[in-house]
Amino acid sequence: MEIRANSISWKATPWKKFKIKTFRLQCRIYKAMRNGNVRYVIKLQKMLINSSAAHYTAVKEISSQNIIRKMIPEERDIFLKYSEKKNAWKHSKVQKIPTTNLKEDKKSFQKLTTEDQIAKYIWKMALEPAHEAIFCCESYGFRPGKNPWDLQKAISIWISRIPPSFKAKVLKIEINECFDKINRNFLMKELILPQKSKIGIFRSLKSGILDKNVFSENRKVRKEILEPLLRNIALHGIENLNESKNFPKQILKSKYNLSKGFRYANNVVYILEENENEDVLIGRVKKFLKTRNLELKIEKLEIAKVLDGFDLLEWRFMINAKGNLVSYPNKYHWINYKIKVKSILKNSKYKIQTRIERVRIVVQEWHMYHQFCDMTQVKSQLYELKIWYSKYVRSYTKIPKEERILTLQRIFNNHSYKIFGYNKVLKRKSPFDEGLTYSLNDTNLSKNCFTFK
Numbered sequence: 001m002e003i004r005a006n007s008i009s010w011k012a013t014p015w016k017k018f019k020i021k022t023f024r025l026q027c028r029i030y031k032a033m034r035n036g037n038v039r040y041v042i043k044l045q046k047m048l049i050n051s052s053a054a055h056y057t058a059v060k061e062i063s064s065q066n067i068i069r070k071m072i073p074e075e076r077d078i079f080l081k082y083s084e085k086k087n088a089w090k091h092s093k094v095q096k097i098p099t100t101n102l103k104e105d106k107k108s109f110q111k112l113t114t115e116d117q118i119a120k121y122i123w124k125m126a127l128e129p130a131h132e133a134i135f136c137c138e139s140y141g142f143r144p145g146k147n148p149w150d151l152q153k154a155i156s157i158w159i160s161r162i163p164p165s166f167k168a169k170v171l172k173i174e175i176n177e178c179f180d181k182i183n184r185n186f187l188m189k190e191l192i193l194p195q196k197s198k199i200g201i202f203r204s205l206k207s208g209i210l211d212k213n214v215f216s217e218n219r220k221v222r223k224e225i226l227e228p229l230l231r232n233i234a235l236h237g238i239e240n241l242n243e244s245k246n247f248p249k250q251i252l253k254s255k256y257n258l259s260k261g262f263r264y265a266n267n268v269v270y271i272l273e274e275n276e277n278e279d280v281l282i283g284r285v286k287k288f289l290k291t292r293n294l295e296l297k298i299e300k301l302e303i304a305k306v307l308d309g310f311d312l313l314e315w316r317f318m319i320n321a322k323g324n325l326v327s328y329p330n331k332y333h334w335i336n337y338k339i340k341v342k343s344i345l346k347n348s349k350y351k352i353q354t355r356i357e358r359v360r361i362v363v364q365e366w367h368m369y370h371q372f373c374d375m376t377q378v379k380s381q382l383y384e385l386k387i388w389y390s391k392y393v394r395s396y397t398k399i400p401k402e403e404r405i406l407t408l409q410r411i412f413n414n415h416s417y418k419i420f421g422y423n424k425v426l427k428r429k430s431p432f433d434e435g436l437t438y439s440l441n442d443t444n445l446s447k448n449c450f451t452f453k
Contacts, residue, residue: 015060021053026129030432033133038192045126046194058121062114120204120226123197127229129432130192135232136239137428141265142228145431148313149372151264152327153424155317158259158271159306159325167274170310173285174300175238175266179231183293190233201226231266234292239263241284242270264313271306278303315373326419328377329370337366338385345392352397359389360411367415372422386412 025048032040048054128144135143140151162168184205188198204226239261262269268285272278286296304310309318314333320326329337344358375382386408393404 013056015056018053018056018060022048022051022057022125025051025054026125027432029126030129030133030430033130033192034433041130041192042194045130045192045197048126049122049194049197054122054125055118058118058125061121062117065117116204117225119200123193123201124226124229126197127191127193127226127233131229131233131236132430132432135236136263138239138259138262139232139236139264141263141267142232145429146425148264148369149422150424151262151313152315152372153420153422154259154262155269155312156325156327156420157424159317159319162306164323168306169272169274169276169278170302170304170306171270171272171278171281172300172302172304172310172312173268173270173282174297175235175268175289176295176297177266179227179234179294181293182234183291186292187230187234190236201230228265234294235263235266238268238285238288241288242272242281243284244272244276244281267312269312274305314369316377326374326377328373328375334378334381337362338381341385342388345389352393352399356393356407356411360407363411371415371417372420373417374419375417382412 025044029041029044029048032044132143138154140146140148140154159168182205184202187205188202191198191201193201239259242260244260260271270278270281272281282296282301289296302310306317307319309316311317311330311332314330315327316330317325317327340362341359344362345355347355350358389412390404390408393399393407399407
């Protein structure tokens with residue numbers, strides 16, 4: 001369906017139909033890649049990249065994100081501008097605007113042109129289904145239909161299957177977040193995409209979209225467009241480097257097909273036998289990263305016994321006195337959360353009602369993230385924070401008693417929890433093979449809505 005951008009009917013543009021058409025193409029790409037038909041995948045990707053429906057979808061998405069950032073050019077103007085330039089488009093140099101004057105660890109944010117953002121979004125729509133078809137099942141970070149709770153559940157399933165006689169340990173690795181020195185030629189070989197689009201991505205990499213100590217300004221309000229997908233492609237396969245065979249037969253031949261490695265973004269976890277030498281595995285990881293010109297954070301390398309507990313994604317995993325695995329907010333995450341709540345409430349720059357509302361949002365998000373944890377482990381800390389809030393509001397504000405009690409209950413009470421109650425995504429399931437119903441009914445198609453900083 002074609003609509004002229006300068007027509008009167010622009011406001012009545014059928015955005016939903018364009019989204020459906022684009023999603024159907026993505027499902028076809030996914031299916032072809034699952035069947036190993038790479039030539040047909042490239043053909044379908046060319047169709048998607050040249051499709052008007054994909055262009056309209058990209059314009060709608062980018063313009064809505066720009067509205068959030070208060071950069072509000074009209075959708076029609078964006079489309080006209082992109083339509084004029086798309087054939088002769090070249091990626092502009094990334095503007096780096098410094099955000100701090102400190103000499104150490106200088107940081108800046110990226111400012112991309114609207115045309116560059118649209119081009120990146122179209123590339124992402126073509127790339128994502130092709131690589132989703134081949135990504136490892138135990139990779140959970142920044143993928144459609146997956147989130148941190150999947151990893152939390154996967155670890156709980158794995159450890160619950162370990163027999164009491166088997167002693168396991170965890171090797172936790174954090175890969176350097178700076179991808180500015182990545183081997184671009186290697187990355188280009190890994191991309192499943194038409195050659196013309198590969199050249200565009202190569203030029204965008206040269207322009208500095210993955211530079212050291214540069215974060216996109218959109219990280220404050222939305223996810224990055226293409227960068228997380230490129231990082232996932234670069235690290236694809238690192239989860240499978242654990243070739244340990246020192247596990248009981250019931251684990252190796254389990255009907256659950258238990259994996260021995262998990263990854264969320266740049267965090268990788270391997271499960272080993274307690275007496276096994278981890279240096280061999282670390283050597284494999286270093287060799288894997290060296291081919292991509294990436295580095296390992298040696299200071300972030302951690303080895304811990306499962307019985308002693310370990311930290312991952314702001315959770316603490318450990319075996320309780322009854323021999324069951326539990327997870328709860330770890331110490332550092334709890335301290336940061338407490339400091340954040342107190343600093344918001346003490347900030348006299350804003351009115352007290354504004355501060356209370358901001359505290360409510362922060363508390364709600366925190367409890368939502370930890371809704372599948374055993375919160376009895378931090379029950380006393382939660383109670384202390386609640387009492388501190390009550391005393392502060394009573395001492396430093398003139399809010400009536402009844403209103404104080406109501407706001408206290410609204411903020412800190414009625415949070416429900418279900419220990420490891422999340423229904424994990426099946427190993428090979430993806431939004432692209434669930435059909436159109438999944439896409440339209442699930443308003444949050446990409447469940448990876450959490451970033452860890």
